[in-house]
Amino acid sequence: MLHAYTGTAVRSAERPLLDAGKGDALMRRAAWGLASVVLRELRARGPVAGSTVAALVGKGNNGGDALWALSFLRRRGADAVAVPTGKTMHEVGLAALRRAGGRVAEQVPENATLLIDGVLGTGARGGWEPPLVPEGVAVVVACDLPSGVDADTGHVAGEVIPADVTVTFGALKTGLMVGAGAHAAGRVEVVDIGLGPHLGEPDLSSLERDDALAVFAPPAWDDHKYRRGVLGVCAGSEQYPGASVLVCSSAIASGLGMVQYAGPRRAADLVLAAHPEVVAGPGVDGKAQAWVAGPGLGSDDDARRRLAEVVDACVDGGLPLVLDASALDLVSLEDLGRLRSAGCQVVLTPHQGELLRLAGRLVPEMKTTFTAVAGLDPVAAARGMARELAVVVLLKGATTVCAAPDGRTLVQNEGGAALATAGTGDCLAGLVGSALARTEHGRPSPTVEKAAAAAWLHGTAGAVAAEAGPFGASTLPSAVRHVLSGR
Numbered sequence: 001m002l003h004a005y006t007g008t009a010v011r012s013a014e015r016p017l018l019d020a021g022k023g024d025a026l027m028r029r030a031a032w033g034l035a036s037v038v039l040r041e042l043r044a045r046g047p048v049a050g051s052t053v054a055a056l057v058g059k060g061n062n063g064g065d066a067l068w069a070l071s072f073l074r075r076r077g078a079d080a081v082a083v084p085t086g087k088t089m090h091e092v093g094l095a096a097l098r099r100a101g102g103r104v105a106e107q108v109p110e111n112a113t114l115l116i117d118g119v120l121g122t123g124a125r126g127g128w129e130p131p132l133v134p135e136g137v138a139v140v141v142a143c144d145l146p147s148g149v150d151a152d153t154g155h156v157a158g159e160v161i162p163a164d165v166t167v168t169f170g171a172l173k174t175g176l177m178v179g180a181g182a183h184a185a186g187r188v189e190v191v192d193i194g195l196g197p198h199l200g201e202p203d204l205s206s207l208e209r210d211d212a213l214a215v216f217a218p219p220a221w222d223d224h225k226y227r228r229g230v231l232g233v234c235a236g237s238e239q240y241p242g243a244s245v246l247v248c249s250s251a252i253a254s255g256l257g258m259v260q261y262a263g264p265r266r267a268a269d270l271v272l273a274a275h276p277e278v279v280a281g282p283g284v285d286g287k288a289q290a291w292v293a294g295p296g297l298g299s300d301d302d303a304r305r306r307l308a309e310v311v312d313a314c315v316d317g318g319l320p321l322v323l324d325a326s327a328l329d330l331v332s333l334e335d336l337g338r339l340r341s342a343g344c345q346v347v348l349t350p351h352q353g354e355l356l357r358l359a360g361r362l363v364p365e366m367k368t369t370f371t372a373v374a375g376l377d378p379v380a381a382a383r384g385m386a387r388e389l390a391v392v393v394l395l396k397g398a399t400t401v402c403a404a405p406d407g408r409t410l411v412q413n414e415g416g417a418a419l420a421t422a423g424t425g426d427c428l429a430g431l432v433g434s435a436l437a438r439t440e441h442g443r444p445s446p447t448v449e450k451a452a453a454a455a456w457l458h459g460t461a462g463a464v465a466a467e468a469g470p471f472g473a474s475t476l477p478s479a480v481r482h483v484l485s486g487r
């Protein structure tokens, strides 16, 4: 599991070390880490001696790091060029660069092969205007974070130079894990500068492969179908029959004992044609150990009646419930209250538009707050909704944010924009349902972790599917099997 801290928290962790007069030592340590990554990148492309490395240098400590890194690179034989973006530069860093024989130029030299972005770090507020990067620059390495990325949220207010690698100091920053910041950061490498004892609790975390696969573990040797997990699916309608197939297919592909489908004839026939193993009927009777409700349900009286039946079944059995798509427009505060009182684990899986509609209906007094943060700070939006409704919220988007009512948050970035195609959300709902329905043989995972494991599997399957070209949602279940076959 990866853990990230806000830029603000990292700055507070630095404070005692700065107060103890260790600022220069910290900066040299950070800069050496940066220079080491740059050296590796250069060596992968040819000899270091004779290569030209330029750095865009801001006036703060981020620029100081870049200047020190340039001085180390100069001593390894590179032509090291500082390009200031303001009127001043970090004095000690500049002196180090000059001592090493580096130089200052007004523009990035045309023959530079590598560019260090050392303009803005955790002290940045708002955006900036980057200069044009010459075409010969083969690699961009960001110092601590790409300039213009908000280290606390990942929001990019203005422009940013996308990095191939970001060398970040002290700890992973939240801004490198969320949204535009995560996209701009490229590969992220953390340099330890000794902040560990001062860091405290992480702001958020992200599941890695093994964490996610532990949730989707293979069956125990003596499992039978009811012990592996039975998922009930209340999805699809006369109008949107296909959603039922997508939910069931992805759930089956993730490995379950049984999928039970509750819905109208047309959708049930499609499900059965694709998966004769599904037990289908019009109602919720059966042995489901968790339910997914909502994809393709519609909003008519029949949809209301079907959702109410599922909520009653979950309340009666204390069963976990995933509410997605249409169900997010139909569920009431009273439903959520009853589910909570019955001890049901509830996961809501909105995209941004659904989250705003949900806020408007269920927490109107918070609508303005949600509207303000939804695009800029998806973590705050998901956390706010999870807290207000006391359920787990999985907020979909380029970064998927899973937040628990107590604020614990996991973010996943495995999928790419190829996932932005109709029906992939239905597949995700099936995977979240599967994570909740499965019998746990090892250490039980918190609900928010199960939701994040489903997002990991969904995103990773999306990346696998995209390797063969553009795809539609019905391709995802086979990619899910492929991902799980490689564990």
Ligand SMILES: NC(=O)C1=CN([C@@H]2O[C@H](COP(=O)(O)OP(=O)(O)OC[C@H]3O[C@@H](n4cnc5c(N)ncnc54)[C@H](O)[C@@H]3O)[C@@H](O)[C@H]2O)[C@@H](O)CC1
Residues within 6 Å of the ligand: 014, 018, 023, 026, 027, 028, 030, 058, 059, 060, 061, 062, 063, 065, 119, 120, 121, 122, 123, 124, 125, 126, 127, 128, 143, 144, 145, 169, 193
């Ligand atoms: N403080 C420390 O001990 C350490 C800090 N480190 C580096 O220091 C950085 C933080 O240093 P700073 O606090 O100086 O912050 P920055 O280096 O982000 O610089 C902030 C400076 O840029 C200006 N600025 C802010 N927003 C701007 C904008 N939109 N356009 C133009 N100028 C803007 C500010 O007025 C300020 O002078 C970290 O990101 C990291 O790179 C590392 O050296 C590790 C140790």
Ligand SMILES: Nc1ncnc2c1ncn2[C@@H]1O[C@H](COP(=O)(O)OP(=O)(O)O)[C@@H](O)[C@H]1O
Residues within 6 Å of the ligand: 325, 351, 396, 397, 398, 399, 400, 415, 416, 417, 418, 419, 420, 421, 422, 423, 424, 425, 426, 427, 428, 458
């Ligand atoms: N730009 C993107 N990058 C990565 N994943 C994305 C992107 N856009 C959408 N997704 C993912 O695709 C899925 C879309 O779900 P959703 O909006 O519910 O679609 P639908 O309702 O058509 O099934 C979500 O899992 C979301 O996180």
